Amino acid sequence: MSTVTLRVFRGDSTSSEFRDYKVETAPGMVVLDAIHSIQKNQDPSLACRWNCKAAKCGSCSGEVNGKPKLLCKARIDELPQDQPIVVTPIKTFPVIKDLVTDVSWNYEVAKQIEPLRLADEGSTEPLRMQQIDVDRIQEFRKCIECFLCQDVCHVLRDGQRKDIFFGPRHMVRFASLEMHPLDTADRRPFLKEHAGIGTCNITKCCTEVCPEHIHITDNAIIPLKERVADLFFDPIAKLFRRR
Amino acid sequence: MSNYETFEYDVLVIGAGGAGLRAVIGAIEKGCKVGVVTKSLLGKAHTVMAEGGAAAALANYDTEDGWKVHFRDTMRGGKFLNNWRTVEIFAKEAPERILELERYGAVFDRTPEGLISQRAFGGHKYRRLAHVGDRTGLELIRTLQDKAVSLGFDCHMETTLTRLLTQGGRVVGAFGYRRVDGQLVVFKAKAIVLATGGFGRMYKFTSNSWESTGDGVVMAYDAGAELQDMEMVQFHPTGMIWPPGMRGILVTEGVRGDGGVLKNGKGERFMFNHVPEFFRAETADNPDEAARWVDDKRNNRRPPELLPRDVVARAIYKEVQEGRGSEHGGAYLDISHKGADYIRKKLPSMYDQFLHLGDVDITKEPMEVYPTIHYAMGGVAAEPDTCATSLPGLYAAGEVAAGLHGANRLGGNSLTDILVFGRRAGEAAGDYANANSHGSVVNEQIEEELDVLMRPLSGGDGVSPYEIQTELQETMQKCAMIARTEESLNEALQTVRELQSKLDDIRVPGDTRFNPGWNAARDARFMLTSSEVLIRSALERKESRGGHWRLDFPNEDPYWAKHNIIAKFENGSVKLEPRPVPTIPPELEEILKD
Numbered sequence A: 001m002s003t004v005t006l007r008v009f010r011g012d013s014t015s016s017e018f019r020d021y022k023v024e025t026a027p028g029m030v031v032l033d034a035i036h037s038i039q040k041n042q043d044p045s046l047a048c049r050w051n052c053k054a055a056k057c058g059s060c061s062g063e064v065n066g067k068p069k070l071l072c073k074a075r076i077d078e079l080p081q082d083q084p085i086v087v088t089p090i091k092t093f094p095v096i097k098d099l100v101t102d103v104s105w106n107y108e109v110a111k112q113i114e115p116l117r118l119a120d121e122g123s124t125e126p127l128r129m130q131q132i133d134v135d136r137i138q139e140f141r142k143c144i145e146c147f148l149c150q151d152v153c154h155v156l157r158d159g160q161r162k163d164i165f166f167g168p169r170h171m172v173r174f175a176s177l178e179m180h181p182l183d184t185a186d187r188r189p190f191l192k193e194h195a196g197i198g199t200c201n202i203t204k205c206c207t208e209v210c211p212e213h214i215h216i217t218d219n220a221i222i223p224l225k226e227r228v229a230d231l232f233f234d235p236i237a238k239l240f241r242r243r
Numbered sequence B: 001m002s003n004y005e006t007f008e009y010d011v012l013v014i015g016a017g018g019a020g021l022r023a024v025i026g027a028i029e030k031g032c033k034v035g036v037v038t039k040s041l042l043g044k045a046h047t048v049m050a051e052g053g054a055a056a057a058l059a060n061y062d063t064e065d066g067w068k069v070h071f072r073d074t075m076r077g078g079k080f081l082n083n084w085r086t087v088e089i090f091a092k093e094a095p096e097r098i099l100e101l102e103r104y105g106a107v108f109d110r111t112p113e114g115l116i117s118q119r120a121f122g123g124h125k126y127r128r129l130a131h132v133g134d135r136t137g138l139e140l141i142r143t144l145q146d147k148a149v150s151l152g153f154d155c156h157m158e159t160t161l162t163r164l165l166t167q168g169g170r171v172v173g174a175f176g177y178r179r180v181d182g183q184l185v186v187f188k189a190k191a192i193v194l195a196t197g198g199f200g201r202m203y204k205f206t207s208n209s210w211e212s213t214g215d216g217v218v219m220a221y222d223a224g225a226e227l228q229d230m231e232m233v234q235f236h237p238t239g240m241i242w243p244p245g246m247r248g249i250l251v252t253e254g255v256r257g258d259g260g261v262l263k264n265g266k267g268e269r270f271m272f273n274h275v276p277e278f279f280r281a282e283t284a285d286n287p288d289e290a291a292r293w294v295d296d297k298r299n300n301r302r303p304p305e306l307l308p309r310d311v312v313a314r315a316i317y318k319e320v321q322e323g324r325g326s327e328h329g330g331a332y333l334d335i336s337h338k339g340a341d342y343i344r345k346k347l348p349s350m351y352d353q354f355l356h357l358g359d360v361d362i363t364k365e366p367m368e369v370y371p372t373i374h375y376a377m378g379g380v381a382a383e384p385d386t387c388a389t390s391l392p393g394l395y396a397a398g399e400v401a402a403g404l405h406g407a408n409r410l411g412g413n414s415l416t417d418i419l420v421f422g423r424r425a426g427e428a429a430g431d432y433a434n435a436n437s438h439g440s441v442v443n444e445q446i447e448e449e450l451d452v453l454m455r456p457l458s459g460g461d462g463v464s465p466y467e468i469q470t471e472l473q474e475t476m477q478k479c480a481m482i483a484r485t486e487e488s489l490n491e492a493l494q495t496v497r498e499l500q501s502k503l504d505d506i507r508v509p510g511d512t513r514f515n516p517g518w519n520a521a522r523d524a525r526f527m528l529t530s531s532e533v534l535i536r537s538a539l540e541r542k543e544s545r546g547g548h549w550r551l552d553f554p555n556e557d558p559y560w561a562k563h564n565i566i567a568k569f570e571n572g573s574v575k576l577e578p579r580p581v582p583t584i585p586p587e588l589e590e591i592l593k594d
């Protein structure tokens, strides 16, 4: 049996340390399996979130050797084995304990986003939409709310400017609503004035880490920026383009 | 006196899966102040993992479909142990609920006419499952989450309730702890909706997450509510088998619905040899017809891979038992013949799952699968129209409730179940709350529960909760899985009793702040009680039916065909009672004859 060492962040925002654990490896093992093995055999108090173990729920976000990852998708055999595997919590949000962070800000932000508004509110008729018209919002709706994009976005991570920018996850949500073929609301003023879309300077770091391969910058943020620009700087174009 | 935070709601919903969230909407629409409790973050409940789709007779492709055919298929699939009235409501309301979801913002895959596309699934006569690729559950939970959030409710995330509080024969609240900081919490409520999902964690290999420890059924049972059909567990035929860490993780039935075939270790398409008489007329009897069906469903009969889940799971089990297993002791599931483009469009998350976690490119090679514990048909007995349980003020909806699926659930029926009955439970609880005032919480009940909760932290050496859980899981897997006998079930029961006697000796390090070990200690109690009731019910049902297969009673039995098994907590132990299945009115019985 071969073993691997995990160097895991233990503690909270006031006091913390790294602790090393030796874990027996198995074929196809992922970092989350190793964490579970530590909980079961060495320290049951090690805190970590998970649910699906199949990259579907977005619970197990963390950083492995400094890279934002879903722990259930991070294969041990794809990491260097001759040094400890360093597992830390995501950085943008305050640590609660060990690998668990306080992501509640995201849920508060979500409350402020205007929901879908259909023209015929109250009707029960089936909606008519062509596949080709929903393809692009289906991409956005793949989001599993892992918040890895929020973790790498420099506005939120290094700048800690949650007061001025909702972050890429919520831009994706805006895009899914704004580009819904039957939506009638206009979220552009809000996007500019409250959600802070102008703060994003298109570094594309968010796109790189998205486990759902959503083209966050190209397909969501840039088109939203264009729509906002239409409204605020080019009222003529706006009249023509948005009927 | 201990220190706990108290919250007060008209309606408390326990669980934020699809059933819980739809109940929230229903109760808000009744004008109630609603609070929700969930063990995970919002949007992470089991529902998020569902893949294949939600069944409703929208008849967007097959105009012959309608609620009557859906009714028939569900009753047949459930081997007639279902409550007919529950099924009737379900089949009639399913299309409304799906269309409503679309208006809430769900974006299903479309037909060429721009309507909701529907996928074929096992046991459903027509193409019936509204879906979004193979991530339908995500679409469903996110839509309900956004809708409920827009209406406004209090969400207590990462909070585990462990005890229902009762007074004067009705439910008045619930008690538990916040996982994050260990804070003890009391909820006072006029009515409670239980929507806690299933209990598959008692088995070793399961598609269920850590949440499915049976809390809901056991809280209801401890409080005096009746459970029903607890022996009926669904073994999904296709769980992953390799690598070891992925064992049990689901491979959606959509793979077979979209043309995937099963082969044994010898390369034989064995399902043709396992078609029961009951389904022979509607099943293809040769590979050519089965292959044609994928593109022309009107003029061909369906492949045997799409027989109800209990049939397919047993067939794989038998093939392996008789020495025709795959490399790691399962069967091969192959869809590579459909081509890479088709597979990546229709089954993107399966493609990803196998490529990254199983080192298998499913566009080129077969998957390896084996039955995995998947779904609880049994649970808290609930009235068809209101989801009322036998305990006044308590309503149950979704996987935690029993009655809809009988002895075997059809794929796709659960996602619709949680919509139809989530709504009904929420509304009925709202009505109850509007007609009743708050009861008063009895402190002794809280103190009693507090004692149970805190014991593992009282210091010194003791048993690890994981040790107990692991032994239970191994035993249930070995003795109460797909093939059962009186002997194996008795062995399981004995282990459960031994483990129960160790519960008070569990000790864990740390404190109450986000401490999985401490949480696991309380979970172990839920797992053991639900296992005990399951095993006792399985011993009682001396026949084979649906998910319950007794090697010592291999046939269906006319007496048990007409009886559900009701379990109740009485004088400190499980009391079982066979109860006649409600009689179907003649006009509905007519439908079943087709």
Ligand SMILES: Cc1cc2nc3c(=O)[nH]c(=O)nc-3n(C[C@H](O)[C@H](O)[C@H](O)COP(=O)(O)OP(=O)(O)OC[C@H]3O[C@@H](n4cnc5c(N)ncnc54)[C@H](O)[C@@H]3O)c2cc1C
Pocket (backbone or CB within 6 Å): B014, B015, B016, B017, B018, B019, B020, B037, B038, B039, B040, B045, B046, B047, B048, B049, B050, B051, B052, B053, B054, B055, B136, B137, B159, B160, B161, B162, B195, B196, B197, B198, B207, B208, B211, B215, B216, B250, B374, B375, B397, B398, B399, B400, B411, B412, B413, B414, B415, B416, B418
């Ligand atoms: C991998 C997979 C694929 C599936 N695919 C399909 C499919 O294609 N079609 C289909 O119809 N069905 C499918 N199912 C089944 C279906 O997803 C579930 O049956 C359904 O989602 C259950 O919903 P629910 O709302 O009843 O419970 P869940 O979604 O399980 O939610 C339970 C909630 O209760 C909470 N809870 C539990 N205990 C407590 C407690 N003690 N205190 C507080 N909160 C508690 C949990 O935190 C959670 O929020 C699938 C299941 C799995 C696992």
Ligand code: SF4
Pocket (backbone or CB within 6 Å): A152, A153, A154, A155, A167, A168, A199, A200, A201, A202, A203, A204, A205, A206, A207, A217, A221
């Ligand atoms: S592209 Fe914009 S949202 Fe994405 S990481 Fe960069 S600044 Fe943040």
Ligand code: SF4
Pocket (backbone or CB within 6 Å): A058, A142, A143, A144, A145, A146, A147, A148, A149, A150, A168, A169, A172, A209, A210, A211, A212, A213, A214, A216
């Ligand atoms: S957009 Fe991608 S990275 Fe961001 S939360 Fe959603 S799934 Fe995660």
Ligand code: FES
Pocket (backbone or CB within 6 Å): A049, A050, A051, A052, A053, A054, A055, A056, A057, A058, A059, A060, A061, A070, A071, A072, A073
């Ligand atoms: S556990 Fe669900 S994404 Fe990792």
